[in-house]
Amino acid sequence: LTAETYNVKRGNYSTANASDLDAFRNIVGDNNVVTEASELQGNNVDWIKTVRGQSTVLLKPKTTTEVSRILKHCNERKLAVCPQGGNTGLVGGSVPVFDEIILSTQRMNEVISVDPFSGVMVCQAGCILEKANQDLLEHDLIVPLDLGAKGSCHLGGNISTNAGGLRLLRYGSLRGSVLGVEAVLADGTVLDCLSKLRKDNTGYDIKQLMIGSEGTLGFVTAVSILCPQKPKSVNVVFLGVDKFEDLLLLLRKAKQDLGEILSAVEFVDSDCIGLVGKHLKLVNPIGEYEFYMLIETSGSNSQHDEEKLSSFVEDIITSQLAKDGTIATDFNKMQSIWKLRESVAEALTHDGYTFKYDVSLPAHVMYDMVHDTRKHLKGLYNSVVGYGHLGDGNLHLNVTCPEYNKTIASAIEPFVYEWTAKHNGSISAEHGLGFKKRNYISYTKSKESINFMMKIKQMFDPNMILNPYKTLPGNID
Ligand code: FAD
Ligand code: MLT
Numbered sequence: 001l002t003a004e005t006y007n008v009k010r011g012n013y014s015t016a017n018a019s020d021l022d023a024f025r026n027i028v029g030d031n032n033v034v035t036e037a038s039e040l041q042g043n044n045v046d047w048i049k050t051v052r053g054q055s056t057v058l059l060k061p062k063t064t065t066e067v068s069r070i071l072k073h074c075n076e077r078k079l080a081v082c083p084q085g086g087n088t089g090l091v092g093g094s095v096p097v098f099d100e101i102i103l104s105t106q107r108m109n110e111v112i113s114v115d116p117f118s119g120v121m122v123c124q125a126g127c128i129l130e131k132a133n134q135d136l137l138e139h140d141l142i143v144p145l146d147l148g149a150k151g152s153c154h155l156g157g158n159i160s161t162n163a164g165g166l167r168l169l170r171y172g173s174l175r176g177s178v179l180g181v182e183a184v185l186a187d188g189t190v191l192d193c194l195s196k197l198r199k200d201n202t203g204y205d206i207k208q209l210m211i212g213s214e215g216t217l218g219f220v221t222a223v224s225i226l227c228p229q230k231p232k233s234v235n236v237v238f239l240g241v242d243k244f245e246d247l248l249l250l251l252r253k254a255k256q257d258l259g260e261i262l263s264a265v266e267f268v269d270s271d272c273i274g275l276v277g278k279h280l281k282l283v284n285p286i287g288e289y290e291f292y293m294l295i296e297t298s299g300s301n302s303q304h305d306e307e308k309l310s311s312f313v314e315d316i317i318t319s320q321l322a323k324d325g326t327i328a329t330d331f332n333k334m335q336s337i338w339k340l341r342e343s344v345a346e347a348l349t350h351d352g353y354t355f356k357y358d359v360s361l362p363a364h365v366m367y368d369m370v371h372d373t374r375k376h377l378k379g380l381y382n383s384v385v386g387y388g389h390l391g392d393g394n395l396h397l398n399v400t401c402p403e404y405n406k407t408i409a410s411a412i413e414p415f416v417y418e419w420t421a422k423h424n425g426s427i428s429a430e431h432g433l434g435f436k437k438r439n440y441i442s443y444t445k446s447k448e449s450i451n452f453m454m455k456i457k458q459m460f461d462p463n464m465i466l467n468p469y470k471t472l473p474g475n476i477d
């Protein structure tokens with residue numbers, strides 16, 4: 001889909017010309033100014049292949065100074081810019097809408113320092129999450145964030161979306177573990193908030209504005225993250241469950257019985273398991289049930305952790321809260337169970353055009369949304385599935401259909417947003433608003449909050465060159 005489908009008009013920006021390209025080549029070198037259409041194809045299309053822009057320029061700076069010079073030039077010339085990390089975003093925020101210049105962190109991939117005593121890692125924004133995590137293992141540390149796109153997403157992108165993911169239950173949101181951010185503002189000013197301090201109450205915390213602002217307020221160039229110790233003992237259980245209410249009882253019992261070692265609680269429904277089996281040939285290690293729950297523990301004493309976990313599993317099987325289950329203590333088995341959960345997003349891409357929703361809801365109504373959506377759509381779909389971060393009250397509702405069409409689009413939206421607002425939820429728990437959801441912001445945020453967001457945008461980026469058509473509702477482009 002393109003801007004036309006969404007009925008968006010190009011803002012009053014300049015178009016990059018030969019002298020702009022010369023200026024960029026002068027800053028980053030010839031090889032790092034890409035103008036070849038075939039090379040730009042991947043950068044113009046999002047991960048789920050639902051939105052496509054038409055940028056003709058991709059810039060690959062290596063340093064903060066280069067980013068600063070590029071943005072100063074773009075601001076003076078009123079050239080619009082789309083910041084891009086690993087391009088794994090799921091709301092169309094990471095790709096241009098028209099001909100915005102793509103500014104990529106691809107080459108900004110240096111780890112600057114790791115302090116094994118404080119656990120603070122400082123690195124450039126283009127470090128890939130999985131690679132950063134592997135590097136940290138040498139220091140017995142891990143990144144406090146994990147998600148299915150770890151092999152491609154960049155830490156700068158993670159911070160710009162305030163990504164949640166699979167470890168949030170244990171380590172909290174990036175708003176707590178990100179200690180510092182360095183960002184370049186639209187006019188080229190370098191905002192150095194790259195603190196390594198755990199505590200710093202000297203006035204307003206400007207870095208929080210960069211976290212989750214999806215490239216609309218500044219370009220993140222470096223980050224400082226508080227990283228936890230690598231757990232000495234990790235175990236995973238995969239359970240088959242008949243009813244969603246039982247998942248909630250299991251969640252409560254897991255919190256009570258596993259306490260401090262509980263590190264993840266995820267769920268998928270039976271249709272998700274069907275899809276990862278059908279499209280990716282992944283094998284479900286237990287029988288067939290309506291729901292599946294993945295519980296992970298991370299602790300420091302394997303004997304203690306395994307005893308706790310075995311007794312928990314024995315209890316829930318005896319009481320029939322879970323109908324079946326398997327415990328994984330070895331790395332390969334744990335990986336294959338995690339893969340079943342993490343691959344749902346990919347399996348859906350093979351099932352047709354995907355309408356993707358990511359909502360926060362009170363846990364007791366979470367799965368009602370999936371039932372109600374199925375009823376409401378009266379078979380207009382290939383699949384309607386529910387999965388997500390059960391322990392965080394975050395449901396991923398996805399609808400696939402043979403291809404995009406307006407009838408199904410208008411049957412789904414605003415239905416899902418109205419449903420969410422009616423149940424006091426958030427229309428974006430972790431993916432952000434990007435291009436696709438920005439005009440639905442008022443289902444979750446008050447008019448006053450939105451007005452303040454706009455004032456902040458105007459202060460940081462008066463020419464509106466940073467990621468236009470994203471996050472803020474349409475009427476200010
Ligand atoms: P991009 O997709 O490149 O960009 C995302 C947004 O950030 C865009 O608006 C972009 O303009 C902006 N941006 C990127 N880099 C910068 C920068 N340096 N400065 C300023 N702005 C920038 N998300 C979750 O929260 N939890 C999950 O569990 C999760 N799982 C996923 C699983 C899969 C298989 C996939 C494909 C995606 C998943 N996501 C998840 C969504 C996505 O991976 C995250 O949003 C991720 O944080 C994006 O990082 P990225 O580097 O790919 O950013
Ligand atoms: C996940 O939890 O799997 C991701 O957020 C991706 C998705 O929503 O599909």
Ligand code: ZN
Pocket residue numbers: 165388389396430
């Ligand atoms: Zn998720």
